[in-house]
Amino acid sequence: MSPPSKPARRSRRGSGAVTLHDVARLAGVAPITASRALRTPERVSDEVRAKVLQAVARTGYVPNLMAGGLASTRSRLVAAVLPTIAAPVFLDYAQSLTGALAEAGYQVMVGQAGYAGTREDALLEAIIGRRPDGIVLTGIVHSAEGRKRLLASGIPVVETWDLTPTPIDMLVGFSHEEVGRAVARYLHGKGRRLPAVLAGDDARARRRFEAFRAEALALGLAEPPVAVVTTPTTLRHGREGLARLLRGRRIDSVFCSSDLLAMGALTEARVRGVRVPEDLAVVGFGDLEFSGDTSPSLTTVRIHGAEIGRHAARFIVERAEGRDPGPRIIDLGFSVIARESA
Amino acid sequence: MSPPSKPARRSRRGSGAVTLHDVARLAGVAPITASRALRTPERVSDEVRAKVLQAVARTGYVPNLMAGGLASTRSRLVAAVLPTIAAPVFLDYAQSLTGALAEAGYQVMVGQAGYAGTREDALLEAIIGRRPDGIVLTGIVHSAEGRKRLLASGIPVVETWDLTPTPIDMLVGFSHEEVGRAVARYLHGKGRRLPAVLAGDDARARRRFEAFRAEALALGLAEPPVAVVTTPTTLRHGREGLARLLRGRRIDSVFCSSDLLAMGALTEARVRGVRVPEDLAVVGFGDLEFSGDTSPSLTTVRIHGAEIGRHAARFIVERAEGRDPGPRIIDLGFSVIARESA
DNA sequence: GTGAAAGCGCTAACAC
């Protein structure tokens, strides 16, 4: 069958899917021309464009983005790392990040940093291996080793939900310390003198409540008792935590590290006949979608998650398209939303 | 320098990152041997393995998964399509899906079907273009065109959160009709005779409440008034919806299409002095993480989201590794969780 | 405006 001088063609057929070559052959042009007709239609003649589009329609051709990414060293893929997907605070953020990137033609790969068995370096390796056009880190405390790998990869990195003094690359966030201080001042302004803290055991919650405590003391408030619960925080944790706090010395207000904790505190207070806000002022953190619609409605801290997502997306896209994204650090701040509970 | 018959080498250097060739050269072996040392270490000699690993460590080499995927036609990427990321019902599901796939060495790409401007075919094209090893669809009503494209792509597809008569490929879900009927029977069993419905305007919620209505009528209950709200549902919708229902003819129970709606109904009832469950029984859907910890705690329907995610992950992984995943349709059922609100 | 050639970085197939 095969000529003696030429060994038989090794069969290695790939996916079997329609390729650009098939489209080009059908349209009667070179593959590169078909490629141009699809990616830069203004650079080919009307006639060629029409023939190629017709061939695409006829064959159902879908470009292989892995091949395109390999050849162009642009993957149009962005990695997003979250502590955990299952935390409602990140919903708006994740949605706007994914949405804004999708609109710009990028797809999002998600990684959970906190998931059991996912060591940070394994996660980073899996991400870098895909050669994404950008990496969005969500409030990650990354090891020195991790920072080094990210830096070495040369991939644009956006850190979010925080304001570190030394960002790896770009940063969109707000100051957790400022949040703590603002809440202390807010409660002080409302005449509260016996604050308490109900907080998850993650690093950022800790920084908020440490700053809260310091500011409270500076304002002459009592030393706040602290109930720490495991992250991710839940309504149940909020109920249990408040119950614990109420067993201790008298308090007239509580700063919770999440709205879920605050909802739990609200619930527990109601069940025990503790009036909110008369007997106890409750402040949350996160301003979940429903925090304004509970009864009493929740006073909380809004952190502009959707906007963080949009800015992060913009950072990545600008850099990927070779434009200057402007200032590398954005402090989006936060707002204390005064409602009924405090 | 270069022989006259051969034109000078064109420069085309890629990402500039360390490649397998670099590692191989440093280790003094052929590239394919370095590849084997990393992917199938048991098939190379101890000596070679050690040398390669040392070269990897020295260079900080991270394999390019796009290149590997292109060569092997296995991307180790799975696409997950959600109606929207910002719906708490999907939290457990998304987390377990991502986690289970990550453990098996797969990464997850997310797509939002409901996001403004994302037409279904554009989303599918973006997904298929990546040649993922699997696609997990979340309760999507896909067009005939979409089904055709998916089928033509040859990529394993898992549809979830539903039980369609004709799945594209594999399926893990539960029956929305059965849910509606079970809740009707539950309320009937509790002596309720004047049911109402408070539902989002998506297709699956509609199917639940149509079945609920039919079963209620069959059981001799009154024709239920229906308040429809826009999806995604919120606590505020729940409050407004219940207020609307209370303005109509008398009711003694309400079946809500999400726990968030039910929470809103609970809140509105309390504010209006309507006692739950004495005056009004409230049943939700979804069993959110905190639904058991409100006061009154919420009677609802649990739908095993985490398990759906795990099964979907298993389906994809088994198929990707060439094993038989077993039965292609899994009905995970649901449970009516009886708590205080009904 | 169009095309030929040469890779992007890796692995499957086939030797030895």
Next chain:
DNA sequence: GTGTTAGCGCTTTCAC
């Protein structure tokens, strides 16, 4: 156990 070769499907570079 290790190496050679030929791609995977696309885009870049350079030439016409």
